[in-house]
Amino acid sequence: MNITQLPYIKDIFAFMGSDLMAAVIGLLIIAVFVPLNVAFLVLVERKVAGHIQLRPGPMEVGPHGILQTLIDAVKLLGKEMVTPGMTDKVLFFLAPILVVVPAFVGWVPISFSPIMQIREMNVGVLLIFSFSSISILSILMAGWSSNNKYSLIGAVRAVAQNVAYEIPLLLSTMSVIIMTNTFRMSEIVNAQSSVWHILYQPVAAIIFIIATTAECNRAPFDLVEAESELVSGFHTEYTGMRFSLFFLAEYTNMVIAASMATVLFLGGWFGPFFPGLIWFVIKVYFLIFVVMWVRWTYPRLRFDQLMNFAWKVLIPIALVNLLITAIVLKVI
Amino acid sequence: MLNIKTIDDATVNQRVYQLNLGPQHPSTHGVMHLLVTLDGEVVIKIEPIIGYSHRGHEKMAENRIYEQFLPNPARMDYLSGMIFNHGYCMAVEKLCGIEVPRRAEYIRVITSELNRIASHFIGAMDYAMGLGAITPFLWGWDDREQILDLLEGIAGSRLTYSYGRFGGVRNDIDQAFYNGTRRFIDRLRGRFWDYENLINQNIIFIKRSKGVGVISKEDALTYGVTGPSLRGSGVKYDVRKNEPYSAYPEFNFEIPTREAGDCLARYQVRMAEIEQSLNIIEQALDHLPPGPVRSKVPRFVTPPEGECYLTFESARGAVGFYIVSDGSRIPYRIKVRAPSFSNLFAMTKICPGHFLADVIAIFGSIDVTVPEIDR
Amino acid sequence: MPTAGQKKLLEELKNSLTQAVPEGQVEDSDYTRTGCHLEVRLDQGGMRRVAKVMLDKRFYLETITAVDFIDHFELVYLYSTYYQDVFRVITRIRIAKDATPFSVSAIYPGAIWLEREVYDFFGIRFQEHPDLKRIINPDDADYFPLLKNFGKTKFTEEIDDILC
Numbered sequence: 001m002n003i004t005q006l007p008y009i010k011d012i013f014a015f016m017g018s019d020l021m022a023a024v025i026g027l028l029i030i031a032v033f034v035p036l037n038v039a040f041l042v043l044v045e046r047k048v049a050g051h052i053q054l055r056p057g058p059m060e061v062g063p064h065g066i067l068q069t070l071i072d073a074v075k076l077l078g079k080e081m082v083t084p085g086m087t088d089k090v091l092f093f094l095a096p097i098l099v100v101v102p103a104f105v106g107w108v109p110i111s112f113s114p115i116m117q118i119r120e121m122n123v124g125v126l127l128i129f130s131f132s133s134i135s136i137l138s139i140l141m142a143g144w145s146s147n148n149k150y151s152l153i154g155a156v157r158a159v160a161q162n163v164a165y166e167i168p169l170l171l172s173t174m175s176v177i178i179m180t181n182t183f184r185m186s187e188i189v190n191a192q193s194s195v196w197h198i199l200y201q202p203v204a205a206i207i208f209i210i211a212t213t214a215e216c217n218r219a220p221f222d223l224v225e226a227e228s229e230l231v232s233g234f235h236t237e238y239t240g241m242r243f244s245l246f247f248l249a250e251y252t253n254m255v256i257a258a259s260m261a262t263v264l265f266l267g268g269w270f271g272p273f274f275p276g277l278i279w280f281v282i283k284v285y286f287l288i289f290v291v292m293w294v295r296w297t298y299p300r301l302r303f304d305q306l307m308n309f310a311w312k313v314l315i316p317i318a319l320v321n322l323l324i325t326a327i328v329l330k331v332i
Numbered sequence: 333m334l335n336i337k338t339i340d341d342a343t344v345n346q347r348v349y350q351l352n353l354g355p356q357h358p359s360t361h362g363v364m365h366l367l368v369t370l371d372g373e374v375v376i377k378i379e380p381i382i383g384y385s386h387r388g389h390e391k392m393a394e395n396r397i398y399e400q401f402l403p404n405p406a407r408m409d410y411l412s413g414m415i416f417n418h419g420y421c422m423a424v425e426k427l428c429g430i431e432v433p434r435r436a437e438y439i440r441v442i443t444s445e446l447n448r449i450a451s452h453f454i455g456a457m458d459y460a461m462g463l464g465a466i467t468p469f470l471w472g473w474d475d476r477e478q479i480l481d482l483l484e485g486i487a488g489s490r491l492t493y494s495y496g497r498f499g500g501v502r503n504d505i506d507q508a509f510y511n512g513t514r515r516f517i518d519r520l521r522g523r524f525w526d527y528e529n530l531i532n533q534n535i536i537f538i539k540r541s542k543g544v545g546v547i548s549k550e551d552a553l554t555y556g557v558t559g560p561s562l563r564g565s566g567v568k569y570d571v572r573k574n575e576p577y578s579a580y581p582e583f584n585f586e587i588p589t590r591e592a593g594d595c596l597a598r599y600q601v602r603m604a605e606i607e608q609s610l611n612i613i614e615q616a617l618d619h620l621p622p623g624p625v626r627s628k629v630p631r632f633v634t635p636p637e638g639e640c641y642l643t644f645e646s647a648r649g650a651v652g653f654y655i656v657s658d659g660s661r662i663p664y665r666i667k668v669r670a671p672s673f674s675n676l677f678a679m680t681k682i683c684p685g686h687f688l689a690d691v692i693a694i695f696g697s698i699d700v701t702v703p704e705i706d707r
Numbered sequence: 708m709p710t711a712g713q714k715k716l717l718e719e720l721k722n723s724l725t726q727a728v729p730e731g732q733v734e735d736s737d738y739t740r741t742g743c744h745l746e747v748r749l750d751q752g753g754m755r756r757v758a759k760v761m762l763d764k765r766f767y768l769e770t771i772t773a774v775d776f777i778d779h780f781e782l783v784y785l786y787s788t789y790y791q792d793v794f795r796v797i798t799r800i801r802i803a804k805d806a807t808p809f810s811v812s813a814i815y816p817g818a819i820w821l822e823r824e825v826y827d828f829f830g831i832r833f834q835e836h837p838d839l840k841r842i843i844n845p846d847d848a849d850y851f852p853l854l855k856n857f858g859k860t861k862f863t864e865e866i867d868d869i870l871c
Contacts, residue, residue, distance in 0.1 A: 053470035149351050153373070153688070219464060220536055228359045228462050229689050299536045300464025302689045303373055383843035390828075391852050426742065553789070555817035556767045562789070569789035641742035641785060641795065643769075652785065656774055665853075669770040669785070677820045706843055 023108075026118030030107050038251040039069040045292055052296045079240035084147065087237070091145035096238065096245035098138035102131040103252035110259050111186040113269045113276035124185040125173060128260060129166075132215065135249060136162040139224065142246070143234040154233030157303060158224040161214060164310035165221075169211035171318035172204040175325045176264045189268030196267035203321045205265040207314055209287070212257035214310070216250065219295035223303055258287040347371050351688070355384050359462050359692045362702030368691060375691055378683040380676055386706040393666035398424050398498070398633050401663070405653075406492040408668060409704035411454055412647040414447035414483065414493045421496035422577060423642040423653035427635040428498070436500035436625045437579040442513070442616045443483060443495060444578075445609040449520075450479040451647030452609075455560070455699035456602040459595070460531055462696035463540050468531050475520060482512050498633050500626030513617060517610050527603070541596035545682050545694035548593060555678035558671045559649025560605065561698050564598035566591040571645040578644075582619075583612045595697035602699070634661050648672050648699060668707060672700035713791060717744060720764055720796070727756040736797065743785075743797040750801050751808075754784060757798050758811040758818075761786045766796065768811070771821040773829045775855045779803055780831060784811075802831070810836040828853040 043058070043066060050057025058065030083092060109124030111117040121127060136158060143155020177183065179200065180191045191197075198205045214221035225233035235246045262268055262283040269276025271283075301309065353359070353366040360366060363384035369377040389408055393401050405420040406413030418440045425432060432440075457472030480490045486509050487495035487502070495502055531537055547557060547565045562569055570587045572580045588604030590597035637659035643652045649671025656665040675698050683691055717735075724733045724747055731749040738744055747757055758768070769785040784798040802808055810833040812818040822833045823842040830851035833839055841848060850857055 049466075053467050054474050055470065149349065153351075222464070223689075226464065226689070228464055229692050231358060296467050297530070298465065298534060299460065299540055300689075301536060302540055302687055304687065305539060383841075383845070386843045388852060391858065394853075394855075395858075426740075553765065553767050554762070554815050556769060556815070567789045574789075574792050639741065641797065643742070643787075650769070650787075652769060654770070654772060654783070654785070665774045667770065667772040667783075673820065673824075674817055677817060681816070 022118060026108070027104070030104055030118075034104065034107075034252050035073070035248060037255060038248045039073055041251045041255070041288065042069045042072075042247075044288075048289065048292045049296050052293070073244065076244040077241055081240040081242055082237075084237050086147045088145035088147070091141045092237075095138045095142035095145065096242040098141065099135050099249040100245050100252075102134045103249040103256070105131045106253070106256040109185050110256070110263065111189060111268065112259075112280050114186070116277060117186060120184060120186060123183045125177070125183045125188070125260075125264075128256065129170065129173075132253065132256075133162075133166070135253065139234050142238070146234070146237040148237050150230045150232075150236045151234050154224045154226070154230050154236075157226075158217065158234060161217075161221065161223060161306060161310075164307055165211045165214040165314075168207050168310065168314035168318040169215060171315070171322050172201075172207040172211065173264060175201050175204040175318075175322050178322070178325050178329055185263050185268075189263055189270070192267040193270055196265065196270075198265040198267075201265065201321070201325070203317060204325075205261070207318050207321070208261055208265065209290075211310075211314065212261065213291055213294070214306075216253045216257055216291075218250075218254065218291055220298040220300050221306060222295075222300060223306060226300060228300075254288060254291065255284060258284045258291075261287055348376060353691070354381075359695065360702070361458060361696075361700065364700075364702045364705075366691070366695070368688065370688060373688045375683050375686050375688060378680050378691065380680065382676075382702070382705050384706065385703045387703075389707045390666055390668065393663050395662070397661045398635070398663060401666070402496075403492070403494045405668075406494060407703065408670070408707055409646060409648065409651075409672070409701045410491055411451040411701050412447050413491060414487070414495060415444045415644065415646045416651065417493050418444055418496045418578070419642065419644040419646070419651055420653060421498055422644065423640065423655055424498050424633060424635065426642050427638070427640045427655055427657060428633050430499045430629055430633070431627055432500055432578075433624050433627055434579065434621045435504075435623045436627075438616050438620050439501050439505055439625060440496065441579050441583070442505070442613050443487070443493075443501075445613050445616075446479050446483060446513070447493075448647045449606050449609050450476045452560075452602045452606050455647065456599050456606075459599055459693070459696035459699065460537065462692040463537060465531070465534070465537065468527070471523075471526070471530070475523060478512075478516050478519070482509060482516060485509050485512070497626060497629075499629040500624070502626075504625045510617065513613060517614055520606075520610060524607070532600075532603070538596065540689075540693060541599060541697075542592075542594060544595045544686065544690050545679075545697060546593045547678060547682055551678060551681055555681065556674040557649070557678045559645070559647070559675065560601045561598055561675050561678075562649065563587065563589045564601045565593035571643050571650045575643060577642070579616070580612075583615045585609075585612050585615075595693050598697045598699075632661055635659070643669070646671065648701065648704070649675060670704045670707060672698075672702075672704045676700045676705060710792075713794070716791065716794075720760075721745065723760050723764070724757065724796075727760045728753045738795075741797075743795045745796040747796065747798040748801075749798065751806065752800075754782070754798065754800055754811055755809050755814065757784070758814040761796065762814055764788070765790055766794075768815040768817055768821070769795075771811075771818060771825055773825050773831060773853075775829060775853065777855055780806070780829065782808060782825070782831070807832045807834050809834050810839075812836055827851075830854070 047057040058068040061067040061071050106128050108118045109121045109127050139158045140155045143151040176197055180188050217224045235243055262280060266283045269280045271279035348369055348371050351368045351370055353368055355363045355365045365381040367379040367381055368375055389404050392404060405416040409416050453472040453476045457469040460468040484490045486505055487493040549565055549567055552562050552565050552567060566589055568587050568589050573587055585608045588601050590600050635657040637657060639656040641652055641654045643650050651671055652669030654667040655663055658664040679694055679698055683694060721733050728749060731747055731753055734746050736743045736746040766786040766788045769787050772783045774781045780802050782800040782802055786796040788794045810822055812822060819837060822836055823839060825831050826839055827841045827844050828851060
């Protein structure tokens with residue numbers, strides 16, 4: 001029996017319209033999926049790290065340690081949330097809340113399969129980019145309000161890094177947008193039904209993946225956290241659930257970034273044999289695995305090298321790539 | 333590396349801030365405090381504050397007979413404990429004029445070199461971890477673990493050994509140790525290729541290391557830098573060659589040096605020394621002489637009045653034991669020259685002008701052991 | 708065993724040292740017994756002149772230490788070199804308990820910490836030292852641990868009873 005056909009409820013839905021219903025159901029799915037997905041990803045990260053480092057990783061809780069992160073989450077929920085003295089209490093409290101906003105909103109316009117999309121938007125790609133800028137604001141808030149020099153250095157680095165890497169990110173995205181003439185996610189995917197964009201735009205795809213790695217503050221661009229210098233960067237003073245919110249946001253941003261890359265370059269849900277959703281998930285998790293692989297292989301860049309890489313290498317190449325795309329498509 | 337701009341005091345007061353790295357910090361190998369004065373992220377001045385793990389070994393020596401002090405040297409530099417342990421024995425033997433059987437000398441060389449490899453693995457891989465690469469650290473840890481197992485088999489402990497005795501070593505090596513060491517040498521030789529791929533050709537690793545923290549020959553001389561940090565600056569000085577002790581003159585090995593003097597050079601010297609140590613161990617195992625491992629010494633040694641200075645090469649540089657005896661069973665004074673002490677002070681000279689991240693790199697590449705500095 | 712070239716250098720070094728510190732005694736030392744080749748004995752000062760000679764000859768300062776002989780201190784400077792095989796010069800300077808010797812840190816910057824350590828453990832105040840403060844012991848310590856009148860433990864007396 002369909003819940004929406006019940007009396008009263010039917011009226012409510014009829015009144016509010018199906019768009020809102022889709023949004024409510026979608027957000028419920030997101031609210032369940034995001035924390036579980038993060039728990040799973042943390043486990044995968046630890047297992048990948050373990051096997052790269054010639055050790056098994058967590059093995060104690062559950063078979064092969066698969067329940068380890070759930071236990072960790074319970075532990076983090078039970079921990080005291082310490083607010084150090086001399087902090088800016090309001091900002092300190094708000095920062096971890098604000099950081100999860102883009103992690104949840106970013107899912108809205110992504111089309112996982114032809115039928116699975118919370119809301120089709122004309123500006124879907126732009127929406128994700130604009131919301132992802134909120135997370136940097138919250139990192140700055142966290143670093144500033146912590147009253148800790150490590151946090152502040154981490155936050156300042158984060159702002160400079162994000163400003164620098166958003167430019168190649170957007171430029172490489174523009175190369176695809178020029179080809180598809182739309183910001184709608186599903187149309188971008190549909191344009192790749194025969195050939196994936198990565199074959200037309202290999203340079204843009206590589207720049208996109210590098211820049212999103214930097215945007216998500218993942219190694220080798222994790223200067224914001226840089227545990228060997230800054231202890232743990234902007235969230236040094238955060239404990240318990242507030243810390244886990246930063247953690248949650250970091251991993252969810254990674255999934256959103258991988259989904260974006262899948263939509264823009266890897267042909268979204270297109271693939272043989274399996275249904276679209278499975279192909280999408282395979283591509284997303286493969287990209288995440290690559291990012292983890294890189295993290296456990298490379299050392300961290302130094303700050304000047306990081307900025308030089310963005311301004312002197314990525315941006316010029318992305319600009320040239322965009323120019324060539326534009327000339328080839330529009331002029332010729 | 334940047335050049336420090338000359339800025340007047342008023343500007344300095346506005347822009348400069350101090351950052352405490354430590355005493356508890358992920359990258360200060362042990363309890364150490366680096367007070368860094370920064371302009372943005374550029375280091376202006378760095379002041380190590382030491383003494384957090386001071387246990388008073390030199391005072392302890394004055395309150396113990398020579399035998400009772402035997403466990404202490406290994407606890408000064410816990411990463412090359414075996415070398416320190418043998419070094420102290422050699423110093424007392426020199427003071428008392430005790431002869432050591434050749435087999436014992438060979439065993440000392442084998443165990444010391446195994447210990448040196450273990451220590452160099454920590455030194456080199458900890459440096460990589462300071463740069464943010466965690467995987468090499470655990471790979472090195474894995475290889476080091478084999479050495480600890482081997483040494484545990486003969487010395488009984490895994491880190492702070494008291495294997496040496498005045499006039500030899502405590503017990504002979506057994507067949508298990510002999511075979512295990514052979515197997516370990518083969519295994520490690522096969523692993524160099526992995527390290528080459530993972531670290532030595534890693535572009536970020538090279539970019540982070542090259543030209544960072546250059547120790548010039550002149551600085552090395554005036555600051556008394558020794559060990560791999562010195563050999564990375566192109567000075568071919570190794571106590572094992574320059575002032576041969578124990579059975580080292582009988583082995584054929586080279587002293588690897590690099591001219592650059594930067595972090596990469598120091599790292600490369602360490603890795604090259606691991607290979608040389610393997611050669612030494614192999615030669616020693618090939619020509620292990622038969623005979624006793626301990627000469628007849630009185631139960632309690634009583635050195636004649638006088639003093640002696642003995643240096644040996646630990647994994648960090650030239651260690652010296654300066655022992656003053658007043659003819660009694662208790663040493664009058666034991667002074668330990670700690671190589672990390674001088675090497676760390678040289679760091680205050682080379683750090684200014686580098687980035688904060690480079691401080692961690694330089695600190696890791698110099699490879700100090702804090703308990704050795706504090707003693 | 709020193710080679711012929713080393714012997715020549717040793718003689719040169721001996722001459723320079725004798726010129727630099729005419730009031731002191733420069734003697735050969737038995738290397739197999741003490742681990743040093745040359746021994747310079749001085750009263751009161753002269754450490755800076757010795758240090759200058761040593762720096763000219765490209766020696767590095769291995770360590771500085773002191774020994775408390777109840778009625779006087781003996782400051783010990785150990786020099787060695789990177790560029791020769793086995794070559795060590797020991798300088799012993801006998802100073803009074805309340806003496807303030809000169810610092811050699813202007814010649815060997817590495818001595819800054821070594822002299823701080825000596826001050827920290829023996830209370831010997833070096834003149835013209837740029838930054839003479841405690842290094843290993845706490846800043847507010849009011850004792851000098853390696854003096855012979857500090858902390859003679861009951862344990863030591865027990866050893867004497869048991870062993871002797």
